[in-house]
Amino acid sequence: MMRVFVLTGAGVSAESGLGTFRDAGGIWARFDPMKLATPEAFAADPETVHEFYNLRRRNLIEAAPNAAHAALARLAGGVELFLCTQNIDDLHERAGSPQVHHMHGELLVARCGWCGRREECRGDLSVETICEGCWRVGGMRPDVVWFGEMPYGLDVIEARLAEADLFVAVGTSGAVYPAAGYVAMARELGIRTVEINLAPSDNAGAFDERRYGPATTEAPRFVAELLGQGG
Ligand code: BV8
Numbered sequence: 158m159m160r161v162f163v164l165t166g167a168g169v170s171a172e173s174g175l176g177t178f179r180d181a182g183g184i185w186a187r188f189d190p191m192k193l194a195t196p197e198a199f200a201a202d203p204e205t206v207h208e209f210y211n212l213r214r215r216n217l218i219e220a221a222p223n224a225a226h227a228a229l230a231r232l233a234g235g236v237e238l239f240l241c242t243q244n245i246d247d248l249h250e251r252a253g254s255p256q257v258h259h260m261h262g263e264l265l266v267a268r269c270g271w272c273g274r275r276e277e278c279r280g281d282l283s284v285e286t287i288c289e290g291c292w293r294v295g296g297m298r299p300d301v302v303w304f305g306e307m308p309y310g311l312d313v314i315e316a317r318l319a320e321a322d323l324f325v326a327v328g329t330s331g332a333v334y335p336a337a338g339y340v341a342m343a344r345e346l347g348i349r350t351v352e353i354n355l356a357p358s359d360n361a362g363a364f365d366e367r368r369y370g371p372a373t374t375e376a377p378r379f380v381a382e383l384l385g386q387g388g
Contacts, residue, residue: 158237161383162321164339165230165249168328168354169372173220173248175213179330184213191267196301203284203295205375210299211281214264217246218279225327225372226252233308235384239317243336245301245330260308262301270296283337308335318342324350325379329373331358340364 167177178185188209194197197208230253231237240257242249245264249257267278267286274290278299286297302308318324324343333338340363343350352364353375359365368375 159325159383160237160239160321161232161325162239162241162318162339162343163232164324164326164336165229165240165244166327166329166336167226169229169242169245169332169376170220170224170244170246170248170326171355172223172225172314173246175216175220175246177328177330179332182191185255190304194301195305196303197305199298199303203298206298207282207284210264210301213245214278214281214299217264220246220248222248222252223373225376226254228285228377229327232383239321241336242319243333245299249252258314260302260314262299262309264299265302266300267297268300269293270295271300275300281318299323311335312338314339316341318348319346321348323347324348325353326351326358327353327376329354329358333362336370338385351379360373368371 167287171177177183193206193209203367215235231239234267241253241260242257243261245262247265247324249371265278266275267282267292269276269288271293272288272291274288284295287294288296313375318339337360339348340360344363350364351366352361353368356369
C-alpha cells in the first residue's frame, strides 16, 4: 500500500471560516504573534493571551469541516496515511480522519503549567482557572506550541517521513519551522513532493508538482486521482 505523508496548514481550514495567519486580514495581520503566541507573552500578559485563544476556541466550536478535510479523511481509507497538521483545530477529526498528528498542539485541550495535566477544554480559560490535578490556580494554558517551544512528536514525524513514498503539503505557506523544512527533507530522501495551495508557498520551488486553487477543490481532485477514481 502506498505510504503518504500529508502536512496541512491554516489554508485547509480557511474555507471553514478559520482565519489563516499570513494572508491579507489573517490572524497575524490583526494580532502580533510575538505578543500572543510565546511563553514570554503568556508570562507577561496572560489575560490578553487567554482572550486571544478563547476567541479562537469559540470560533472553532462554531466552525465545520470542509470538502478538503473530508477528502483527506477518505484518503486514509485507501493508502497508508500519516496526517500531520500545524493546525490547532479539530476539523480533521470531525471530518472523520482516524489519525491526526497535531505537531503544534490542540486548542480544545488545556494543559497545567504547574503539573502538566491535560484536559479537554471547550470553554474559556482565565488566570482564575483551577487545575483539577494539582488544584493550583493560574497555570492552565491552551495546549498549543508557542514560538520558541518544541513542537510535539518530532521523532515520530521524521520516522514516518523517512518511510513515505509521497509527501503532500496542503494549505501551508512554508513560513514556520521545523514544519517548513519537511519538503527539503523529503527531497533529500528521494520522495515525490506535491504542493496544494491557493498560491505558491515560500518554498514552492522545492516541490516536484504544484497545484494551485482552493483546498476544497484541489484536495478532493488530488485524492480522487490517488485513489484511482480519476480526476
Ligand atoms: C521551535 C500554534 C525549537 C499556536 C504555531 C529556522 C529558521 C527560522 C526560524 C526558525 C527556525 N527554526 C525555528 C525557528 C523559529 C520559529 C519559526 O519558524 N519562526 C518563523 C516565523 C520564521 N519556529 C518555532 O519557534 C517552533 N519551535 O523551533 O522550537 C526547536 C524545534 C526543533 C528542533 C530544535 C529546536 C514552533 C513553531 C510553532 C508556533 N506555533 N501555532 C497558534 O496557532 O496560535 S505556528 C502557526 O503559524 C501555525 O501552527 C502554523 O504552523 C503557522 C502558520 O503557517 P500556515 O499554517 O502555513 O498558515 P499561513 O497563514 O502562514 O499560510 C496559509 C497558506 O494557505 C498560504 O500559503 C495561503 O496561500 C494558503 N491558503 C489560504 N487559503 C487557502 C489556502 N490554500 C488552499 N485553499 C485555501 N482556501
